[in-house]
Amino acid sequence: MQTFQRSVTVNGERFERTVEPRLLLSDFLRHELGLTGTHVGCEHGICGACSVLFDGQPARSCLMFAAQAHEHEIVTVEGLGTIENLHPVQQAFREAHGLQCGFCTPGILTTVTAFLERNPNPDENEIREAISGNLCRCTGYQHIVDAVKLAAKKLQAQE
Amino acid sequence: MKPAPFEYYAPATMDEALALLAEHGYEAKALAGGQSLIPMMNFRLVQPSVLVDLNNIGGLAHITPGADGSLRIGALTRHNQVETSAVAEQYAPLIHFAMQKIAYPAVRTRGTFGGSLAHADPSAELPALCTALNGRFRLVSGRGERWVSADEFFISLFTTALEPDELLAEAEIPAMPPRSGWSLMETARRPHDFALMGVAAVVALDEQGRCADARIVFLSAGEKPMSAQKAAEALRGQSPSAEAIRAAAESAAANEIDPADDIHGTAKFRRHLANVLCRRALEQAFQRAAGKK
Amino acid sequence: MDRKYIGKRVVRNEDPRLLTGQAQFVDDVQFPGMLHAAFLRSEYAHARVLKVDVSKAREYPGVVAVFTAEDMGRDWFPGPPLVSPPPTVKDVIFHSRRQVPLVKDKVRHAGEAVAVVIAESRYIAEDAAEQIEVEYEPLEVVLDLEKALAADSPRVHDDLESNLAAQLFQKKGDYEAARKEAEVVIKRRIVIERGAAAAMENRGIVAQWDAKGRHLTVWDTTQAPIPIRNGLAARLGLSESQVRVIAPFIGGGFGPKIMMFYPEEMLIPWVAMKLNRPVKWIEDRRENFYATTQERGQVHDVEIALDRDGRILGIKDDFIHDTGAYDPYGLTIPINTQCHVMGGYDIKNFSSEFRVAFTNRIIATPVRGAGRPQGIFVIERMLDLAARELGMDAAEIRRRNLIQPHAFPYQHEIVDQAFAPLVLDSGNYPAVLDKALEMIGYEKFVKEEQPRLRKEGKYVGIAVAPFIETTGIGPYEGARVTVETSGRVNVATGIGTQGQGHFTSFAQVVAEQIGIKVSDVRVTTGDTSEFHWGTGTFASRGAVVAGNAVHAASSIVRGKILKLASKVLGAPEAELELEDGQVRIADIPQKSVSLGELAALANPLRGAVEPGTEPGLESTAYFGPQYGATAFGTHAMIVETDPETMMVKIRRYVVAEDCGTVLNPLILEGQIHGGVSMGLGNSYYEKLHYDENGQLLNASFADYLLVSSTEMPRIEVGHLETPSPLNELGTKGVGEAGAIPVPALFAQAVQNALHDRDFEILEMPLSPNGLFELLNKETE
Missing domain, CATH: 3.30.365.10 (Aldehyde oxidase/xanthine dehydrogenase, molybdopterin binding domain)
Structure with missing residues (x-):
């Protein structure tokens, strides 16, 4: 069986691992690196729960192979903030009740973080468009939209 | 849902990639953005024994305007690069507009222009749009390169003119003539789904305001992008009246598409939508051509 | 009542972990040497299994074991029944057939497990599962509900005489007599298809x-x-x-x-x-x-009888319910349907017989709504048809039939899912209806906006749908509340949590009694080593049943705290107050003792525990309601339709809800929003398509369409509070409420938008294609 030495930077930390070609990036993050905050909901690219930032851009980790991540930078939900020191986007989600079961949340947080960097002051339609690739079965999206609005305010106040 | 085993190669040059494809033939699949291929591999609907990853090859992602007003888009250009490109907006506004209709933001960061064309899903936007815009594609192999028009490139469901040892390197979209207008109309269950029916119309007016040229291409309407050439031909030389437009839409929907039944809609419903959307698309395209919008 | 913690928009205790990727889900559990399983599932919906050859799979590198039914030997036997068998209601029929660990003789639905592969990785296990060879003898499939019950139908369970799994007749008053008095009688067939729960x-x-x-x-x-x-x-x-x-x-749970x-x-x-x-x-x-498991599939033959003024004289609703290949969940879903056909209306005469059919589909068990959306769809559709026939306003016909506030407790005279009498405990239904109408501006829309927009060529419609939700059924739940020496409080209950915010709402209930910050209350749910009495989270019962158990235990602990503090502070209990984790003498606030100190004193290192007392500041208490509390709500919506493309856009959506005492409005609104999104799926997007062979054609998120952020409207929620007299907190459940009336509402709104077209929506879910076919019937 083919294997590859791979070097990947995740949340600022460099990891060296040996992987087989078919190992999905989502499984690599979760089971090889133990970063289980990235969730797997469909493994066909629709639900968005596994979205991570790949070189700063949101991408489905279930639709990439770990072998492809060589010398690339990844940010997962674990890289945003900590329990003691939540990222403003995480804070906003808490205050606006932008999560219920929390399963889809990591993919939404990474997607939204990148979105707000590009568009710091979005309107409701732009927000709905930005998270249209993240399915949530609990919230009906309303509190998520509210959370993104609140996060935009928090980030602007920070600057 | 884990993919079956395969051998993986990530060549750094086009020559190496072409050599690998030549070596492995039908056993190999080229991997671009992977946003269509990897889901099928995860479902094990596709089990290639060799994957040739194109992502490490330099120079395949570009958006380059030509002196003649044409636009070249490299195969590895991500959808979101086109979506956010001012050059693309200026030179190929229809393509630029369509980007926001392709899947979701996190898919557009990986999905590629060339990948979507080579995949040849008849429900996808880019094959239909490139056909409507008279685009052509540069195909390369160890044997050399050739240009193939979009009309000839798409053969049937997921089938193109690409030989197993060939790669699509770039697409060229010619400039639209003066007094041109375009429109893309789609009906989808949810805005980001593959359309139940979609149609692109590209028209040009002569100096008298008559239709000088029209291209009407449907997506989700058959095994490949369905070009309504007779309906378009009938418009030529006519004033784009409501009546002429209605007649063109009716005839295109009735005679020049071949939609199938599936769980989201019957062929009958799709034909009905084709008529409605074609009418709306032609109206909008002619309005744009006349500078009204 | 003036409450300090209950009813407040408190942010959730569980969120920091969930937001940082530190919350443990099942797939996050890892052990060295752990093996991974993959199942071989039947491609056929109905087939005899002749031979299973696993030899190649066993030899596949990395495979540790492969098991078939035969390999299980005497350990192979079906699962247990999940709910009590039906009681001795007259003429009830119930044949219990339960799912099996692996298929032995024959496959009864596509996807049923035939073998399991255990390997070093999931990847390898899936590879090896592909190597298993099964010889099937395909059998004719049972799918259509009416044909399933025909005498000549092939049988899902060979040992039964037919595919009839269950049958139950319930009545109130005398429908036939009422029908004779009626001035309007309308009869229709209504078909409801299956959907998935699709937790993320x-x-x-x-x-x-x-x-x-x-x-x-x-x-x-x-x-x-x-x-x-x-x-x-x-x-x-x-x-x-x-x-x-x-x-x-x-x-996410949502039932399955x-x-x-x-x-x-x-x-x-x-x-x-x-x-x-x-x-x-x-x-x-x-x-x-x-x-x-999945839910919703039913076929109803319903008849409604009314007088000239639109008052319902009676309803007769006979229906078939699809239980799929097995029926471990008994009669819960069809009884819920039966109970909700009468809804919140004062109906004197009711007759309903349901038959449950075995089919070659996946087992049906409750999915958020659990039979209720079907019942509400049936009654609301019939009321719309009646209103049209009588030339009456949609809101008015509903107002005329709602149960009046003085009529509670209101007896519907049939039994509910728990086989207890269906009694609606409390409420003010007309006030909730009026609130919804006022929120959406019903009068103004109908009189001014709709005609104006219609002149502009816009097809806009309005709808209003009241509904009940029977919630909070027994048997019971329990909770243990402990004050720890840190001064923090630990709570354990036996139910599970799938996003409902129990870690916070239960903490609020405790805080209300004990006077402690909500964030200082640690709640554990779903761990049998922490608490092992109770049943679970379903039937919108968490906040009602477990919530009241937490309340009961907290009240006892409060008593213990006061008793001990009174001794320590030398003041009568009546003069003490609990606040900020301290017990203080009300008039001398500097004289206080902390909960932590009291907890230490209650568990002394020396000295004996006096007879008749217990150590610690702890209590375990239980709550079991006499019968379920019933919530009430009304949804209203305005839609715009494009009659050429069949696209429907929701312009406004309002919810007026009375679920008794609100523990946390933030959480409550979240529950409603989520319910509505699932209901909207059941209205226009989510349908499981089975082909004639019983194959599911849309087993992916590409083809099974969940509502995403771009289809979902903003929802305006208004509250009324009629506390339930059945429990001390006064709570009623709300978990499923959001989903229940939506398909009925959606159908009404689309009909109203296209009110000059002659068509009737009698199916759920509708789809663009379905609407196209309905609208084009008239021209054929």
Whole structure:
């Protein structure tokens, strides 16, 4: 069986691992690196729960192979903030009740973080468009939209 | 849902990639953005024994305007690069507009222009749009390169003119003539789904305001992008009246598409939508051509 | 009542962990040496299994074991029944047929598990599953509900005389007599299709057997860990105390994660014991469509009788319910449907017989709504038809029939899902209806806006749908509340949590009694080692039943605190107040003692516990309601339709809800929003398409369409509070409420938008294609 030495930077930390070609990036993050905050909901690219930032851009980790991540930078939900020191986007989600079961949340947080960097002051339609690739079965999206609005305010106040 | 085993190669040059494809033939699949291929591999609907990853090859992602007003888009250009490109907006506004209709933001960061064309899903936007815009594609192999028009490139469901040892390197979209207008109309269950029916119309007016040229291409309407050439031909030389437009839409929907039944809609419903959307698309395209919008 | 913590928009205790990727879900459990399972599932919906050859799979590198039904030997037997068998209601029929761990004789639905592969990785297990060869003899499939009950139908269970799984007739008054008095009688057939629950997290199980300690630990995505523990102990020949079931953070439940005893739930712990290795199985999305339970499929023949003024004289509703291949969940869904056909209306005469059919589809068990949306769809559609026939306003015909505030408790005179009398405990239904109408501006829309927009060529419509939700049924739940020496409070209850915010709402209930910050209350749910009495989270009962158990235990602990503090502070209990984790003398606030100090004093290191007392500031208490509390709500919506493309856009959506005492409005609104999104799916997007062979055609999120952020409207929620007299907190459940009236509302709105077209929506869900066909019938 083919294997590859791979070097990947995740949340600022460099990891060296040996992987087989078919190992999905989502499984690599979760089971090889133990970063289980990235969730797997469909493994066909629709639900968005596994979205991570790949070189700063949101991408489905279930639709990439770990072998492809060589010398690339990844940010997962674990890289945003900590329990003691939540990222403003995480804070906003808490205050606006932008999560219920929390399963889809990591993919939404990474997607939204990148979105707000590009568009710091979005309107409701732009927000709905930005998270249209993240399915949530609990919230009906309303509190998520509210959370993104609140996060935009928090980030602007920070600057 | 884990993919079956395969051998993986990530060549750094086009020559190496072409050599690998030549070596492995039908056993190999080229991997671009992977946003269509990897889901099928995860479902094990596709089990290639060799994957040739194109992502490490330099120079395949570009958006380059030509002196003649044409636009070249490299195969590895991500959808979101086109979506956010001012050059693309200026030179190929229809393509630029369509980007926001392709899947979701996190898919557009990986999905590629060339990948979507080579995949040849008849429900996808880019094959239909490139056909409507008279685009052509540069195909390369160890044997050399050739240009193939979009009309000839798409053969049937997921089938193109690409030989197993060939790669699509770039697409060229010619400039639209003066007094041109375009429109893309789609009906989808949810805005980001593959359309139940979609149609692109590209028209040009002569100096008298008559239709000088029209291209009407449907997506989700058959095994490949369905070009309504007779309906378009009938418009030529006519004033784009409501009546002429209605007649063109009716005839295109009735005679020049071949939609199938599936769980989201019957062929009958799709034909009905084709008529409605074609009418709306032609109206909008002619309005744009006349500078009204 | 003036409350300090209950009813406040408190942010959630559980969020920091969930937001940072630190919350543990089942798939996050990892052990060295853990094995991974993959199932071989039947491609056929109905087939005899002639031969299963697993030899190639066993030889596949990395495979540790492969099991078939035969390999299980005497450990192979069906799962337990999940709810009590029906009581001795007159003429009830019920044939219990339960799911099996692996198929032995014949396959009864596509996706049923035939063999399980255990390997070093999931990748390898899937490779090897492809190597298993099964010889099937395909049988004619049973799908159509009416044909399923015909005498000549092929049978799903060969040992039964027919596919009739159950039958129950219930009545109130005398429908036939009422019909004779009626001035308007309308009869229709209504067809309701299946949908999926589609929680974002698929199911999963990790089992670890400690051979030396003789102890089994199971992490399970279940809504009801206690019944699973008890059942597993019984199946595996262990004492209940040798089995610990943990339902950690769960990524959404919505019904199918109930105490199902899915084949995988029976198998994975058995395999872990057999191999003495930890084993993990995580369902993938395709399996979730093929192996997780579904709901909604019914066919109704309904007749409504009214007088000239639009008053309902009676309803007769006979229907067939699709239970799928097995019926472990008994009569819950069809009884709920039966109960909700009368809804919140004062109906004197009712006659309803349902028949439950076995089919070659996946098992039906409750999915958020659990039979209620069907019942509401039926009555609301019939009222719309009646209103049209009588030329009456949609809101008015509903107002005329609602149960009046003085009529509570209101007897519907039939039994509910718990086989208790269906009694609506309390409410002010007309006030809720009026609130919804006022919020959406009903009068103005109908009189001014709709005609104006119509002149502009816009097809806009309005709808209003009231509904009841029977909630909070028994038998009981319990809770243990402990003040720890840190001054913080620990709470344990037996139900599971799948996102409902129990870690916060229960903490609020405790804080209200004990005077402590909500964030200082740690709540544990779903771990049988923490609490092992109770049933689970379903039937919108968490806040009602477990919530009141938490309240009861907190009240007792409050009493213990006061008693001890009174001794310590030398002041009568009546003069003490509990605030900020302290007990103070009301008039002398500097004289105080902290809860932590009291907890230490209550558990002395020396001295004896006096007879008749217990150490610690702790109490365990239980709550079991006499019967379920019934919530009431009314939704209203304005839609715009494009009659050429069949696209429907929701312009406004309002909800007026009375679910009794509100524990946390933030959480409550979240529950409603989520319910509405699922209801909207049931209205226009979500349908499971089975072909004539019983194959599911849309077993992926590409083709099974969940509502996404771009279709979902903003929802305006208004509250009214009529506390339930059935429990001290006054709560009624709300978990399923959001989903219940939406399909009825959606159909009404689309009809109203296209009110000059002659068509009737009698199907749920509708779809663009379905609407196209309805609108084009008239021209054919």
